[in-house]
Amino acid sequence: MISLIDPVKGFWTAKGHHQSWLALQEVIEVIGYNQLPCAQAPDLYHPNTNEKHFLQTVTDACKKCPIIKPCGAYALKYEKEGIWGGMTASQRHKIRRAGRLSQ
Numbered sequence: 001m002i003s004l005i006d007p008v009k010g011f012w013t014a015k016g017h018h019q020s021w022l023a024l025q026e027v028i029e030v031i032g033y034n035q036l037p038c039a040q041a042p043d044l045y046h047p048n049t050n051e052k053h054f055l056q057t058v059t060d061a062c063k064k065c066p067i068i069k070p071c072g073a074y075a076l077k078y079e080k081e082g083i084w085g086g087m088t089a090s091q092r093h094k095i096r097r098a099g100r101l102s103q
C-alpha cells in the first residue's frame with residue numbers, strides 16, 4: 001500500500017502506467033471515492049468544451065480534493081485527456097513540454 005504521508009513519492013517510484021493506476025486507486029480507496037469532488041459529477045472532468053470559465057470552475061473544484069497531489073502526479077505522467085489533479089489536458093501538456101525543454 002502507498003503511504004498517505006508521501007503519496008506523490010509512491011507514484012514516481014511505481015513502475016509503469018498500470019502500477020501507478022493501482023497506486024492511485026489505493027489512495028482513493030483509503031480516502032473514499034465519494035470524498036472526491038469529481039465523484040459528484042464525473043462527466044464534468046471529461047469536457048467537450050474549452051470554455052475558460054467552465055474549465056476554471058472544474059479545476060477549482062480539484063483544489064479542494066484531498067488527493068490532488070497524487071492525482072496530478074499520475075495524470076502528468078499518463079493522462080492525455082480530461083481534467084485531473086487541478087489541471088486541464090492542455091495545462092499538463094504545457095508542463096510536460098516545459099519539462100522536456102529544460103532537460
Ligand code: SF4
Nearest residue numbers: 038062065068071085
Ligand atoms: S484532483 Fe483528481 S481525484 Fe481529485 S477531484 Fe480532481 S480529478 Fe478528481
